[in-house]
Structure formats: structure tokens, C-alpha cells
Amino acid sequence: MHYRRFGKSEYRVSALGFGAMNLPGVPFDQAREALNYALDQGINYIDTAAAYRNSEEIIGESISHRRSEFFLATKTNKRDYAAPRKRSTAACGG
Secondary structure, eight states: OOEEEOTTSSOEEESSOEEOTTGGGSOHHHHHHHHHHHHHTTOOEEEEETTSTTHHHHHHHHHGGGGGGOEEEEEOSSSSSHHHHHHHHHHTTO
16 A cells, blocks of 8 residues: 655555545445455545535444544535534534
């Protein structure tokens, strides 16, 4: 697997990432197997977004025990800190 520096950070991420957009469309066991297989093959960059339905939850339930092995990128609609926090607070009933 080839790795690249992530921007100016110290993180090294795999050149090939795992896109999680379609995870909600497959059975949970299959999604868990695919995520673990990707990590086993050296993929350490996982791309998701709140717009990908429950992909974030699937990732958490599937590989949170391996959290130190991957870099998780989550996209938001707005490029500020308030928008994701508002949505998160609303989702938690706050």
C-alpha cells in the first residue's frame, strides 16, 4: 500500500481510501467485513458524511475497536464549526 502525508500534518494516509457512501445499502455483516478487510489490507483513510444515511454508525459499530488504525474524514455542508455542532446537538435532543 502506498501512503502519503495528509496535508501539512504528520498523518500518513493510504493513497487508496474506503468510501462509505454505499455502506447503508448492504447488510451489516457484509459492511463490517468490508471495513475490516480494508483495514487488514492497509487502507487507513475512510471517507464518510452525515448525508450517507447511517454510514457513520455502521463504521462505529464495525471498527471502533480498531480506532487507532484509521483516519476518518467526515464531510459537512458548511465550512464552519457551528453547522455540524448545531446538527449534532439537535440530533441528541438538545
